[in-house]
Amino acid sequence: MLRFLAFSIRRAWQGFWRNAVMSLAATITMTLMLLMLAGLVIGLSGMDAGLRFIEQKVEVQAFIADGVPQSRIDALVAQVRALPEVSEVDYLDKQQALAQWQEQLRQQGQPDYSSETGTNPIPASIQVKLKDPHVYGTVIQTLQAAQGVVTDVLETQHVVDALLSVTGFLRTAGVVVLGLVGITVLFIVVNTIRLAVVARSEEIEIMRLVGASDAFIRWPFIFEGVLVGLLGAAVTLGILALAAQPIGQGVATLIGQVPIQFDRNLAEELILVVVGAGLALGGVGAAISVRTYLIR
Template structure:
């Protein structure tokens, strides 16, 4: 068994270097395809992160009766916070609302009209951020059911429009990533098939001198794995070198985007390694198989 594995590895290594040009071509094709795949994967992640950033902007505003006591308000905050759909709750008092209004007016360069009023006309409010915009009706209903809530701002139509758009973009991203994945699969498998085809005579001789299927197959599978592994490592190297400047540029461009590169980088490396190794092995398996079936 060990002798067999040793034999296969030795043959794979020899095969790789004796056909250096073909191996290089296969490895470079692998690198290009993995870069393409990784690029689209990162893009898809950026897209998803941006979309959830947009969706997190959905906020339910419930205005509170002026007659409500602090205890009642605290109770409501506590109750809303306990809901699983709710991400965060902030209470804006009447005074804060007025101050915000004045700031906004000033920012737009308008005169302060509130000085002409003797009382504060604004209501205190609960600003509730949601985990997902789909939870809007449930949270709205819960807030509307409270006695101290005067009214809940109805943003259902707006939220639905935003959700429709983000869903379409998200699905389109997934579909494009899937198509790119298929293209990568075909090109890589085809490249390996060509590399195996170039050695059809060697396989034929092996069959003629009575080599068993395993002795023919496994060296090629190891060699395919070697091409995949090498391609994946080169790709990860290139991506790692490019990651710092790229994320700096992105942070400069979308300075609000809360994109964490850590997990995305790790996922990308896993994807590249798994795809490279997997395609190398599966590609060789399929390519050699056509010569073994008789």
């Protein structure tokens, strides 16, 4: 078994270097495909982060009438907090609400006229975050029931539902695109490796004639494919490592509002995806290519 492994790996190594041009072509194809795959994974994870950020924004807002005693507001906050659908309840008094408003204006670069009036037109509010943006339960009814305390409940249910169906669609579309690209990549890589195998069909024929078992013919080629995959993965990761900084900055300036982070998690995921895909594509591609010559 050990001898078989040593033989296969030695033959794979020889095969790779003695057909350097073909091996190089296969490695470059592999690198390009893996880059495409990695780019898609980065894009999708960025989109996912964006979608999650938007979904987090979903909340129910209830505006409080001016001059309501603090005790009644506290009671309402406690009542809403007790509901099973609710994850977080924040109370913003008039000063805080005004400060938030001014902050938003400043961020959007619009002139702030709120100090001109000398009064505070912004009502205090209760902000309710839901555990699941789909499930409102009795939150809105509870808030509306507080007569005299709540002036208005910002009903965003249908807006949110529309938003959620859009984000859901985008997620599904992302997975479908990833699958399609994956299949395309598989076909291209298999074809490239097949070229390298076809160039050596005579060698396979001779191996068969001198009594090599299928395993002895197949595994050197699979290891060679794996070698191509690993090399492609290494080059791809090298390029990604070099490109990570400028891309990260580019994305940051493009959509500054959405905090997409190229964090350690994504890097680990990418290494896993690229190396795994390289290994699998190379190995499977070679196995499929050699199969043609073994079935007789």
